[in-house]
Amino acid sequence: MKILTGNDLVTGDVIWWTGDGWSRHLEHAVDVDGQGEAIAAREEAARHVNTPYVIQAEMTGEGPRPAHIKDRIRAVGPTVRPDLGLKPADPTIGDWVI
Amino acid sequence: MYQYDEYDQAIVDARVEEFRDQVRRRLSGEMTEDQFKPLRLMNGLYLQLHAYMLRVAIPYGTLSGKQMHMLAHIARKYDKDYGHFTTRQNLQYNWIKLADAPDILAELATVEMHAIQTSGNCIRNISSDQYAGAAADEIEDPRPWAELLRQWSTFHPEFSYLPRKFKIAVIGSEEDRAAVRLHDIGLQIHRNDAGETGFRVFVGGGMGRTPMIAPVIRDFLPKADFLSYMEACLRVYNRYGRRDNLYKARIKILVHEIGADEYRRQVEEEFLHTRTLGLDAPQAEFDRIAAHFAPPAFESGLSDEIDRSDPDFALWLDQQVVAHKVPGYAIVNISLKPTGGIPGDASSAQIDLMADLGETYSFDELRVTHAQNIVLPHVRKSDLYAIWQKLDAAGLATPNLDLVGDIIACPGLDYCSLANARSIPLAQKISERFGEIGRQRDLGELKLKISGCINACGHHHAGHIGILGVDRKGEENYQLSFGGSGAEDASLAKIIGPGFSEDGVVDAIEKAVNVYTALRTDGERFIDTYRRVGEAPFKEAIYG
Amino acid sequence: MGDLIRFRDDETHEEPAVTLDAFLGQSNATAVRLEPTDDPRALIPHLSRLSLIEVSFPKFRDGRGYSIGSILREAGYAGELRAAGDVLVDQIGPMRRCGFDAFLSDAEIDRDVLDKLLSLHAHVYQKTVDGRAPVWARRHG
Numbered sequence: 001m002k003i004l005t006g007n008d009l010v011t012g013d014v015i016w017w018t019g020d021g022w023s024r025h026l027e028h029a030v031d032v033d034g035q036g037e038a039i040a041a042r043e044e045a046a047r048h049v050n051t052p053y054v055i056q057a058e059m060t061g062e063g064p065r066p067a068h069i070k071d072r073i074r075a076v077g078p079t080v081r082p083d084l085g086l087k088p089a090d091p092t093i094g095d096w097v098i
Numbered sequence: 099m100y101q102y103d104e105y106d107q108a109i110v111d112a113r114v115e116e117f118r119d120q121v122r123r124r125l126s127g128e129m130t131e132d133q134f135k136p137l138r139l140m141n142g143l144y145l146q147l148h149a150y151m152l153r154v155a156i157p158y159g160t161l162s163g164k165q166m167h168m169l170a171h172i173a174r175k176y177d178k179d180y181g182h183f184t185t186r187q188n189l190q191y192n193w194i195k196l197a198d199a200p201d202i203l204a205e206l207a208t209v210e211m212h213a214i215q216t217s218g219n220c221i222r223n224i225s226s227d228q229y230a231g232a233a234a235d236e237i238e239d240p241r242p243w244a245e246l247l248r249q250w251s252t253f254h255p256e257f258s259y260l261p262r263k264f265k266i267a268v269i270g271s272e273e274d275r276a277a278v279r280l281h282d283i284g285l286q287i288h289r290n291d292a293g294e295t296g297f298r299v300f301v302g303g304g305m306g307r308t309p310m311i312a313p314v315i316r317d318f319l320p321k322a323d324f325l326s327y328m329e330a331c332l333r334v335y336n337r338y339g340r341r342d343n344l345y346k347a348r349i350k351i352l353v354h355e356i357g358a359d360e361y362r363r364q365v366e367e368e369f370l371h372t373r374t375l376g377l378d379a380p381q382a383e384f385d386r387i388a389a390h391f392a393p394p395a396f397e398s399g400l401s402d403e404i405d406r407s408d409p410d411f412a413l414w415l416d417q418q419v420v421a422h423k424v425p426g427y428a429i430v431n432i433s434l435k436p437t438g439g440i441p442g443d444a445s446s447a448q449i450d451l452m453a454d455l456g457e458t459y460s461f462d463e464l465r466v467t468h469a470q471n472i473v474l475p476h477v478r479k480s481d482l483y484a485i486w487q488k489l490d491a492a493g494l495a496t497p498n499l500d501l502v503g504d505i506i507a508c509p510g511l512d513y514c515s516l517a518n519a520r521s522i523p524l525a526q527k528i529s530e531r532f533g534e535i536g537r538q539r540d541l542g543e544l545k546l547k548i549s550g551c552i553n554a555c556g557h558h559h560a561g562h563i564g565i566l567g568v569d570r571k572g573e574e575n576y577q578l579s580f581g582g583s584g585a586e587d588a589s590l591a592k593i594i595g596p597g598f599s600e601d602g603v604v605d606a607i608e609k610a611v612n613v614y615t616a617l618r619t620d621g622e623r624f625i626d627t628y629r630r631v632g633e634a635p636f637k638e639a640i641y642g
Numbered sequence: 643m644g645d646l647i648r649f650r651d652d653e654t655h656e657e658p659a660v661t662l663d664a665f666l667g668q669s670n671a672t673a674v675r676l677e678p679t680d681d682p683r684a685l686i687p688h689l690s691r692l693s694l695i696e697v698s699f700p701k702f703r704d705g706r707g708y709s710i711g712s713i714l715r716e717a718g719y720a721g722e723l724r725a726a727g728d729v730l731v732d733q734i735g736p737m738r739r740c741g742f743d744a745f746l747s748d749a750e751i752d753r754d755v756l757d758k759l760l761s762l763h764a765h766v767y768q769k770t771v772d773g774r775a776p777v778w779a780r781r782h783g
Contacts, residue, residue: 009125014148044131051131051145070517074147080520109763119758136703219703255708255735256705258708333709336706337709
């Protein structure tokens with residue numbers, strides 16, 4: 001599947017396109033199919049997102065899993081400081097990223 | 099250390115206002131990201147993996163307790179309670195919001211700090227020797243010159259849109275503690291035959307994709323010509339540095355492609371012109387700046403005796419404390435490399451503690467080193483034990499200076515959008531593997547440096563052991579190299595063979611270290627043995 | 643394209659600027675246009691008969707024009723020095739310090755923003771061709 005991601009312009013938070021808005025949570029990301037670039041351009045012009053781009057992901061039981069480790073790290077936070085990430089209480093998050 | 103006068107303060111304050119307006123225009127849509135990016139980079143603000151990252155300048159690595167306390171305050175108020183000290187003596191915050199950036203810069207300005215030109219295609223923070231003003235081997239304190247360069251390069255209108263970033267380092271001793279030969283311009287104060295001090299000028303060093311050791315462009319530059327000559331060097335680069343290819347845009351490529359002789363010729367020709375323009379500050383200005391770097395009020399008649407009866411203290415003393423030029427005093431190195439920790443990171447509490455120690459014990463002065471550690475430059479020997487106790491309680495007393503546990507690592511893929519692989523987890527594993535301090539001391543000086551991508555912010559080309567993280571078919575992979583040095587014996591590390599997984603490279607390092615201990619002769623460091631015996635025994639042991 | 647912004651009292655030059663090659667090849671042009679790769683020093687023998695030198699900034703990140711402007715003013719050029727092309731409002735201040743006194747941007751320049759930016763920096767660290775006293779001169783009279 002293809003999903004759309006970027007950073008929030010004001011806060012810098014990593015965000016994912018949900019179909020009708022942007023969420024900090026990867027699980028809410030939807031398949032943008034071939035529309036990714038068009039949505040990205042529109043949303044960036046409206047300043048809802050900064051530097052958006054389309055990535056490959058596969059759908060799993062836990063939601064989309066980005067194909068590249070960089071985006072998995074973006075999704076949850078630095079692997080070396082899980083306490084600062086999006087899921088500080090999840091002990092399995094390190095395995096999910098790698 | 100340097101104190102701002104009304105002019106310096108006005109300049110920094112004006113920049114804060116300018117940036118505040120630029121942020122406003124970005125948020126309102128008057129500016130696109132493409133237009134805003136160079137402007138925010140010139141204020142040290144990156145967009146990284148998780149948030150904006152702000153790189154605060156610590157000019158030539160020197161700061162006061164008050165400034166250090168402000169760094170802790172900003173970490174608490176605007177970030178997640180910690181900061182990261184970098185290989186260019188700066189500090190990075192990883193969790194900054196764009197909307198907060200102007201306020202952060204305003205707060206920094208109240209203590210004479212800023213983030214000016216810590217990124218962008220302009221002249222960056224001038225770096226220097228962390229022992230400047232304190233080391234016994236110093237010919238002359240390089241920092242007044244670094245401050246002169248800082249002022250000259252700040253908002254220099256001709257050099258704000260260079261082909262690429264520009265890094266300058268200045269030292270004042272024969273021993274090179276700032277890796278000047280691996281900078282775009284390296285300046286080394288030395289004496290000529292007439293006994294005058296002036297600068298040896300190196301141009302065209304650097305790491306990254308194509309590492310190079312800088313050739314000497316001018317062996318003796320008189321002080322009176324300092325800024326005119328720098329103008330000439332930069333102007334030739336601004337005019338003729340490549341702009342067609344991002345990866346070939348540094349001055350090292352220009353010097354390499356046209357040759358050092360031709361670059362020198364062009365600079366000398368331009369210099370004949372620039373020296374007529376009255377660009378050099380008068381002697382009175384240099385004297386004014388230099389007065390700020392006058393030695394502190396050292397006491398005389400202090401004891402050189404140190405009670406070594408506490409074995410942990412003695413261990414720390416032997417590794418972390420370096421000779422000072424004044425009797426009764428010492429230079430203290432504070433390790434930000436606890437075993438298994440994140441190299442260069444410090445919590446706001448630790449930063450506050452170090453600030454307090456600087457204020458109480460070091461004439462209110464601290465330094466940041468390229469190895470991502472902190473220095474208290476002027477400490478009475480009689481205070482060393484008390485300092486050690488406080489450091490130890492705060493997890494800042496690991497006695498591993500320049501040992502294999504004193505790892506330099508860039509933030510890597512955990513933080514950085516440019517990275518191909520993570521560097522910190524690898525640093526942690528290596529640190530744990532060699533955690534036993536007795537073994538580290540037996541191995542001796544072993545500078546291990548890790549970069550998470552080819553941009554080489556971890557300086558892996560200059561590592562006795564250098565590691566480069568790469569992306570190999572979507573997986574993190576690590577290239578191992580040996581034999582690099584950023585000191586006056588500058589050399590570039592050479593890759594030993596095919597890359598490894600994270601665990602694989604830790605094992606490979608252990609094998610290499612065992613080769614070293616088997617083959618070393620008396621007094622040889624790892625790098626000395628490698629240089630003597632060559633790569634073959636290491637290659638054999640690692641790849642079998 | 644935006645309007646011409648000028649910081650000169652004399653009349654705007656109407657004659658179109660010719661390329662450097664064309665200028666050096668012919669005898670009567672009074673306006674020349676320099677690309678980032680052109681050597682401004684080729685004009686030094688002819689500066690007294692030039693009323694306008696236009697320096698092209700094809701991409702705002704390409705900073706060669708700043709050196710070109712500086713070199714021309716250092717050589718004594720007193721006519722209009724115009725920055726043309728991808729010129730953003732935040733660059734006009736630094737360009738003025740490099741000798742430019744006219745700006746023809748591809749985009750509209752917000753004059754209120756420009757006025758504010760130009761008034762912000764009361765002090766400068768370096769001596770450049772704009773004649774402003776650098777801070778070290780103010781410090782030591």
